Amino acid sequence: MQSQLSQYLPVLMFLMVTIGFAVGTLAFSVIAGKVGRRTRTKDIPYECGMVPEGPGNARLSVKFFLVALLFVLFDIEVVFMYPWAVTYKELLAKHFASVVGGMLSFMGILFVGYLYALKKKAFDWKS
Amino acid sequence: MDFIRYLDPTVQFMLFSAVKIVLVFAVAMTGVAYAVLVERKVSAWIQDRVGPNRAAPFFVHYLPVVGPFLTKLGIFQPMADGLKFILKEDFTPSYVRKIYFWIAPAISCVPALMTLAVIPFGSTLGNANNPMVIADLNVGILYTFGIVSLGVYGIVLAGYASNSKYPFLGGIRSSAQMISYEIAMGMSVVSVFLVVGDLNLSKVVAYQSGGIHEWLIFKQPLAFFIFLVSAFAETNRLPFDLPESETELVGGYHTEYSSMKFALFFLGEYAAMIGASAMMVTLFLGGWTPIWGGAPASSLLVGLSHIVWFLAKLGFFMVLFIWVRWMLPRFRYDQLMNLGWRRFIPLALVNIIITAGLIALTHK
Numbered sequence: 001m002q003s004q005l006s007q008y009l010p011v012l013m014f015l016m017v018t019i020g021f022a023v024g025t026l027a028f029s030v031i032a033g034k035v036g037r038r039t040r041t042k043d044i045p046y047e048c049g050m051v052p053e054g055p056g057n058a059r060l061s062v063k064f065f066l067v068a069l070l071f072v073l074f075d076i077e078v079v080f081m082y083p084w085a086v087t088y089k090e091l092l093a094k095h096f097a098s099v100v101g102g103m104l105s106f107m108g109i110l111f112v113g114y115l116y117a118l119k120k121k122a123f124d125w126k127s
Numbered sequence: 128m129d130f131i132r133y134l135d136p137t138v139q140f141m142l143f144s145a146v147k148i149v150l151v152f153a154v155a156m157t158g159v160a161y162a163v164l165v166e167r168k169v170s171a172w173i174q175d176r177v178g179p180n181r182a183a184p185f186f187v188h189y190l191p192v193v194g195p196f197l198t199k200l201g202i203f204q205p206m207a208d209g210l211k212f213i214l215k216e217d218f219t220p221s222y223v224r225k226i227y228f229w230i231a232p233a234i235s236c237v238p239a240l241m242t243l244a245v246i247p248f249g250s251t252l253g254n255a256n257n258p259m260v261i262a263d264l265n266v267g268i269l270y271t272f273g274i275v276s277l278g279v280y281g282i283v284l285a286g287y288a289s290n291s292k293y294p295f296l297g298g299i300r301s302s303a304q305m306i307s308y309e310i311a312m313g314m315s316v317v318s319v320f321l322v323v324g325d326l327n328l329s330k331v332v333a334y335q336s337g338g339i340h341e342w343l344i345f346k347q348p349l350a351f352f353i354f355l356v357s358a359f360a361e362t363n364r365l366p367f368d369l370p371e372s373e374t375e376l377v378g379g380y381h382t383e384y385s386s387m388k389f390a391l392f393f394l395g396e397y398a399a400m401i402g403a404s405a406m407m408v409t410l411f412l413g414g415w416t417p418i419w420g421g422a423p424a425s426s427l428l429v430g431l432s433h434i435v436w437f438l439a440k441l442g443f444f445m446v447l448f449i450w451v452r453w454m455l456p457r458f459r460y461d462q463l464m465n466l467g468w469r470r471f472i473p474l475a476l477v478n479i480i481i482t483a484g485l486i487a488l489t490h491k
């Protein structure tokens with residue numbers, strides 16, 4: 001039972017249990033819950049008792065979009081670091097220059113990118 | 128229990144997995160229910176109130192001394208809450224995007240529970256072939272980060288599906304906050320894996336099994352600090368609860384939700400807290416190992432004591448989560464993003480470089 005794929009069998013079982021639980025509770029509350037009347041005031045978006053104005057999804061700052069892009073960039077960086085971190089000790093003795101220098105240059109290049117984003121005020125939420 | 132030995136190994140494996148899954152699920156659910164109670168009681172103590180002390184089924188009233196005492200502790204409150212959640216009207220407003228509105232609560236609660244699948248919550252129960260972890264994946268931590276990322280979808284979908292301003296703002300804020308802190312969180316554990324040299328969480332625990340002086344919290348204090356603060360941001364807890372900050376966004380992304388759909392968001396939040404606490408215990412506090420250290424158990428009793436150790440450490444972090452919530456005010460949004468992007472990411476990078484340098488210097 002040590003093959004790669006069979007390790008994931010319990011994960012699949014657990015996934016089925018959790019999904020079953022979520023779907024089950026949602027369905028159960030529909031069956032057991034009170035059925036109320038649908039009145040007009042109950043059926044408007046909640047805005048602290050005022051009559052809602054304008055569309056529900058207002059325009060949003062472009063900063064959020066920027067954060068999403070930067071996230072993709074830096075998350076990939078982190079993913080690259082994981083295999084390096086795991087094999088670091090083993091490879092240190094044989095390939096010292098490439099394992100240390102390689103990652104340092106990789107981090108250096110990304111840090112330049114980070115400084116660029118910083119300089120362009122991508123992280124400045126005051127403006 | 129003799130017949131188990133004659134079964135096919137595959138069937139045996141499935142059987143043990145199923146038992147473990149049911150147990151973890153039951154404990155997690157109870158944990159969530161009582162974390163809510165502890166939260167209410169602790170907040171009551173901190174604010175000099177009484178907290179829940181009334182709810183009880185009718186027969187408890189007839190017990191002498193014990194009954195009133197348990198009622199006063201609020202032991203029965205979670206059951207009353209659960210019952211009330213189920214019996215409330217499950218209202219789906221007509222202006223929402225129906226499909227997303229329905230699946231968002233499920234999506235926010237399933238990943239939060241799924242993170243528990245790779246956490247080693249004990250050593251063994253005497254049989255070395257049956258470790259106390261649902262899935263002993265060799266990519267352990269990558270799985271966790273993959274699943275944790277999915278948690279964003281539930282909240283974003285809830286905000287988008289509600290088609291209303293407050294949930295929308297809450298959902299957008301939350302997505303930016305969670306992905307920002309995920310980077311800091313991911314980077315902080317890189318230095319842990321530089322020290323340990325394995326992604327498997329059981330190996331991480333084994334590395335720390337020598338006792339309290341071997342715990343990674345002392346070897347990587349900076350990584351622990353970054354991970355802890357990021358965990359608060361990832362689970363949308365105060366001081367970073369901007370997605371649902373009730374004084375400005377009413378209820379944030381779940382403003383339009385009611386009944387069991389709301390309960391699933393609530394459950395997801397507390398399950399995420401349990402998951403994050405379990406991760407911190409495993410990565411930095413030695414997992415199931417006692418303070419004086421210990422090898423995997425060879426008898427049932429020792430195995431159970433390891434599970435108790437794990438739960439005790441988990442409880443410590445849960446109380447910390449709750450305590451911090453009632454002690455600190457909320458961050459402003461620009462402060463939050465500032466902390467994540469300008470402080471923690473460079474700090475985590477420096478931590479990685481220093482750790483790698485120290486290992487290179489001391490390594491033979």
